[in-house]
Amino acid sequence: MNELKVSPKGRVAFVSGANRGIGRAITIELLKEGAKKVYAGVRNLKSLDDLKPEYGDRLIPIQLDLKNDKLIFRAGRLVKDVEILINNAGVYESGGFFSDETLDSLEDNFGVNVMGLVKLSISLIDHLKNKPCAAIVNVASVLGLASMPFSGTYSASKAAVHSITQGMRGELTNSNVLVMGVYPGPIETDMTRDLDMDKDSPQNVANDIVNALKEGSEYVFPDVMSKQVGELFFTEPLSIEKQFGSFVSEEQEA
């Protein structure tokens, strides 16, 4: 296992999905922590204009759509000095496995959360390997550690992100690249707008990621719910599936 500490201070980062939600909080946190430069991967180049007065040239929007290979590989050519890649951008398309929407939802979730993440990582990996010290941070989800019924296609995409994170870490063992998986529970963003339950703040996720970079941690459970799931993941992983299943039976009973 690597024992790399990759403090953002003075370093160059790339954040996908930097314009809103968790990605925006990470972008701001990296800049506050003294990152030399943050490349903000966004679909709309103007979407971070409000941050420009405060952060000026340290914040550089880069056009990125994870469904557009040309933009993904163009980004790789533009950001050769990158040292920290935060694979944050993602979509949540609800859907279980036995409906008319299953295949579309599977394709949407995998298209961005899995294929997009892998393509962007391929596009930037040589730059990361060239640096004395670098990091790849993959934002997965607690739903990638066990499947949530009726959100199974999203869960499957995040399980793939979890597995990809392990695979990247394995391939980069003894290298200069720290590989971190982040497993949030419910966080207050547009993605969970319709979810009626307690949610943690994107700011807490961003703080935990920055602290984990400084400490060289490989697993991050950044909120109240995910800390509980994280404990079970290391001690009693099968109980997570039962716990997620019970949310659905409780709803059916109600």
Ligand SMILES: NC(=O)c1ccc[n+]([C@@H]2O[C@H](COP(=O)([O-])OP(=O)(O)OC[C@H]3O[C@@H](n4cnc5c(N)ncnc54)[C@H](OP(=O)(O)O)[C@@H]3O)[C@@H](O)[C@H]2O)c1
């Ligand atoms: N919120 C939660 O409870 C929660 C829990 C666990 C994990 N996560 C994960 O955390 C990450 C961030 O989620 P969030 O809650 O911050 O969601 P969000 O507020 O919906 O933001 C999603 C971000 O991803 C970007 N994005 C979506 N599709 C894209 C594409 N094709 N190409 C490039 N960028 C794209 C969006 O850009 P546009 O503005 O252009 O659409 C936006 O910046 C995701 O990977 C999500 O799965 C979230």
